[in-house]
Amino acid sequence: MSLQITNLHATLEDGTEILKGVNLTIPKGEVHAIMGPNGSGKSTLSKVISGHESYVVTGGSVTQDGEEILGKSIDERSRGGIFLAFQYPSEVPGVSNANFIRAALQARLPKGQEIDAVAYYKNLYSKMDHLEMDRKFTARAVNEGFSGGEKKRNEILQMMMLEPEYCILDETDSGLDIDALKIVAKGVNAMRSPERGMLLITHYQRLLDYIKPDYVHVMAEGRIVRSGGPELALELEKDGYEFLKEPALA
Template structure:
């Protein structure tokens, strides 16, 4: 079992504290969803776990199987995967080249994946996600629509097979058909060797990928945890009802809502 543990995490961006004592444990075999209003630090959490240099950990720790991520370089955080909210376009590197390099980076030098094995696996996963062969040979995300970029992120995840995946708003901008395909890809990964942390605003994603745990973030902390029914309650009552239930007085500033780094 692989465990991602976030312990009393405080994170600042450009001198502004965004995460304010967040605790979370994600094990393989579990699907977690994080919901919350804009500006509460959901994407800040994902970027911090992956080591984005703009996010400064001022207190607390993040561990993967007991290893402190602060002591690991970004490229050494093997077993973690981030499906980004806004995937970058990279000219000159094809999807195929990128994925094969990522797979081999996690394998010993004497056990690199062969070209034939890689192509067979790629064709299987690509067809499962209803992606054309041409998409695999294009430069990474270049000229892709929003839906194609999200589908491509899931293809990468299925090829790389991480222990823990962080899925940052993979449902954003997807029509219902694309949402079903992306969800099918995530559900195909469910096993005792895989865990996921999904960040989303909408209940509709959780209709297709039913989480084991739902966490609600407000003001840089997780304020409530429940099962999939918690998301349905939020859909019906909104966050105002939860604030009243918990006796919270949370008001988001314009800076928290509009900042590029903390927009979620």
């Protein structure tokens, strides 16, 4: 069982090609990390998987446990178990955190089935305690007035509550100080499971000091150009992307 990306090509709405044949398989139970220079297509890949409407898929496939998802809406992909933690989480004025997460959970239930309020808040508070979030955040509007670290923790809170099958974290470490990074990593690590696959997109080794990946991939010019174990991230931290200038990869 896996999230399998095969020869994926995608463009912007104006026709500019961003993804140029991405191949990647993320089995359940594994954590994969993608690193690479700015503009290599990392964030675009995460958005295409989740169904962002600003991108046009021109070839290839993305299957979830053998089922093609590219023809599905964003909502269908989410309810089917795909979760994307954004690099820049949006604010949702007027909608409280507690109501937002509850509505997302309710949308996944069979018609006519209601969430038990007592059990919901018990679970919510437990997850918030794990992320060291003050319970006053339940009543605050989603991300409105939150610091960068608070927004990222809120993304992980949503992920922990929704319990998706495949988690995609797009530069979740961006803008975090070391204390916030450790807390976010603690939440992500708590989600590791044989029944869940994860894809981490990051520029820096430091995130991978706290969330140990099974595999690391390098993305450049819209495709995966190199893969290896966790040691690859250390190599990139030391030597950068000089190898991308080699003739075979230029």
